[in-house]
Amino acid sequence: MEKQIKYPFCKTINRLIKNVNEKNPKLYIYFFIYTIAAIIYPFFSILLPKLLIEQFSLGSMISLKNILRIILSFFILSSIVGFIETYIKSSCYTKITALRLDYLKDQFQKLVEMDYKYVEDASFYETYDRALEANNSNDNGVEGVYHKLFTTPAVFITSILFSIWIGRVSIWILLSLILNVVANLWIQRKVNEYEYSMKKELSRQNRRKRYYYETTHDFSFGKEIRLYNLKNRVLENYNKEIQKYIDLNKLIKKKEFALGFLGLFTLFINQAALYGILIWKVVHGMSIADFSMYLALILQLSLLLNTLIEDISFIYRESLYVHDFFKFLDTDLGEIGGEKKAIEKDTLEIEFKNVSFKYPKTDNYIFENLNFKIPKGQRLAIVGLNGAGKSTLVKLMTGLYDVDEGEILINGIPIKDFNKKELYSMFSVVFQDVNILAYTLAENVACASENIDKDRVYEVLDKVGLKNKVASFPKGLDQMMLKIIDENGTELSGGESQKLAIARALYKDGNMVIMDEPTSALDALAEAEIYKDFSELVENKTSIYISHRLSSTKFCDAIALFDKRGLIEYGTHEELMEKRGEYYKMFTIQGKYYQEGGEIIETA
Numbered sequence: 001m002e003k004q005i006k007y008p009f010c011k012t013i014n015r016l017i018k019n020v021n022e023k024n025p026k027l028y029i030y031f032f033i034y035t036i037a038a039i040i041y042p043f044f045s046i047l048l049p050k051l052l053i054e055q056f057s058l059g060s061m062i063s064l065k066n067i068l069r070i071i072l073s074f075f076i077l078s079s080i081v082g083f084i085e086t087y088i089k090s091s092c093y094t095k096i097t098a099l100r101l102d103y104l105k106d107q108f109q110k111l112v113e114m115d116y117k118y119v120e121d122a123s124f125y126e127t128y129d130r131a132l133e134a135n136n137s138n139d140n141g142v143e144g145v146y147h148k149l150f151t152t153p154a155v156f157i158t159s160i161l162f163s164i165w166i167g168r169v170s171i172w173i174l175l176s177l178i179l180n181v182v183a184n185l186w187i188q189r190k191v192n193e194y195e196y197s198m199k200k201e202l203s204r205q206n207r208r209k210r211y212y213y214e215t216t217h218d219f220s221f222g223k224e225i226r227l228y229n230l231k232n233r234v235l236e237n238y239n240k241e242i243q244k245y246i247d248l249n250k251l252i253k254k255k256e257f258a259l260g261f262l263g264l265f266t267l268f269i270n271q272a273a274l275y276g277i278l279i280w281k282v283v284h285g286m287s288i289a290d291f292s293m294y295l296a297l298i299l300q301l302s303l304l305l306n307t308l309i310e311d312i313s314f315i316y317r318e319s320l321y322v323h324d325f326f327k328f329l330d331t332d333l334g335e336i337g338g339e340k341k342a343i344e345k346d347t348l349e350i351e352f353k354n355v356s357f358k359y360p361k362t363d364n365y366i367f368e369n370l371n372f373k374i375p376k377g378q379r380l381a382i383v384g385l386n387g388a389g390k391s392t393l394v395k396l397m398t399g400l401y402d403v404d405e406g407e408i409l410i411n412g413i414p415i416k417d418f419n420k421k422e423l424y425s426m427f428s429v430v431f432q433d434v435n436i437l438a439y440t441l442a443e444n445v446a447c448a449s450e451n452i453d454k455d456r457v458y459e460v461l462d463k464v465g466l467k468n469k470v471a472s473f474p475k476g477l478d479q480m481m482l483k484i485i486d487e488n489g490t491e492l493s494g495g496e497s498q499k500l501a502i503a504r505a506l507y508k509d510g511n512m513v514i515m516d517e518p519t520s521a522l523d524a525l526a527e528a529e530i531y532k533d534f535s536e537l538v539e540n541k542t543s544i545y546i547s548h549r550l551s552s553t554k555f556c557d558a559i560a561l562f563d564k565r566g567l568i569e570y571g572t573h574e575e576l577m578e579k580r581g582e583y584y585k586m587f588t589i590q591g592k593y594y595q596e597g598g599e600i601i602e603t604a
């Protein structure tokens, strides 16, 4: 359980207010007018009964005209003030929502630009879950605090004015009200602190619950869930996680309940004191008109003070999460890197020098003291068993992860010296798992929404064999992909998606091409096409081709074979066959299988 930490409440509120200056300073004017209207409004309901009772107690002097005049002027004035108050409050609601959405933009930017290692780190999401939630709702977090900051000053000022008024009648009434406020504030604070101390546990539980929720709602799990009869298992886990989540919330509510009971007790004492003193005053000569006015005043003040307590504790509680959110925005998530720009008009030479690497928060090294070089223009095949570290190698050379020891040099320059964005721009990578976005086909290929060179998009789609597919789309390159945004969108098959991913890499035209199992979903003919055209596809660029199908090594200049120990064999196909080592074994086993299986590929 995390202990309550001291946090800079004033600084957080100050930052929120300061940001209004930058984002929408007009809100200050609206706030000023609203506050004046909201201060005046409650006075009407307090003064009206007194003035009316005074009129009625005039006996034979009673004037219907005067009574009507009072009612009418109160009605008109309170309508005008009430209208101003409500109108400004509701029109500012959307302006405050826009403020939150602006913060959301900052949050998205941070998330998409942060170092890749955080993307694969579950504990990162646990740390920042609540912080990210600070931006997810109209009623809580950043927006909730802004709404309260907009309305609470009026409540505060009116409470002060009413307290002075009441204090002049009886200091004991005022003291009893203040005692109630202090007790409630203390209780609320205790509840908030307890809730916040459970934050880490709640976030963890939330993440687990969400995983199972998403498993049931993500259509891509649909096949496995049905065909492997995973329904019961998923539901069982989901229910278990929900139960744990409910238990945690119950614990919090229990604490709230115990403290709330204390609140009821102080309220009881408070009410007894208020009524007792007022009745005593009436017995000692207070008029009925004044009694009714003070009663209305006390009721109003009690309501205002309750609202004030709730608002202040709400602001306190939610600003804890806002503070976490600001901390997230301020945390250096290592997204910038060095200052070097991308290498222009040249392909790359990559050198691994004494590189050791293990994934964060794990103990096993994937590479230890790895040394090897990929010369400029080389077409390198990387092969190896599952889990040998082939994809990890790509993550390291593209800068998605930093090495623990040693260094990687790109054209002689340490990879750390490159600005991350510039570094990423140098690689055209096709990953094993393809992600098609719910944009148009052209946008999917160009990974942009503006300045798309449609001729080039068409050219690369033709190169990867999607020409006929594009021709079949009614909107051609402007065809929407996926059905999640546009119900007329297109769902591509696994192989077609892979071809699109290759087209995307070709369009990007990076200094170096990396293909990680790019043809695993392609049919034999399409795969043979890619093999045949590989040299043309990658032009003269340095390229890496990762594949389990060893026939792919034939069109490469060199082969690097990895296993759990790291790089174990390196050379041309012929050299490695002659060596009769691991590669030879793998190649002959695969070749035998293919021959026996009657596959088209004749040598491997």
Ligand SMILES: Nc1ncnc2c1ncn2[C@@H]1O[C@H](COP(=O)(O)OP(=O)(O)OP(=O)(O)O)[C@@H](O)[C@H]1O
Residues within 6 Å of the ligand: 120, 359, 360, 362, 366, 384, 385, 386, 387, 388, 389, 390, 391, 392, 393
């Ligand atoms: N984000 C991660 N955190 C911790 N360990 C990881 C992470 N990603 C991969 N690993 C581990 O690193 C090892 C190498 O994984 P990698 O994906 O590089 O292997 P691979 O050779 O590409 O395998 P495959 O042929 O199955 O694609 C594996 O043992 C894997 O479990």
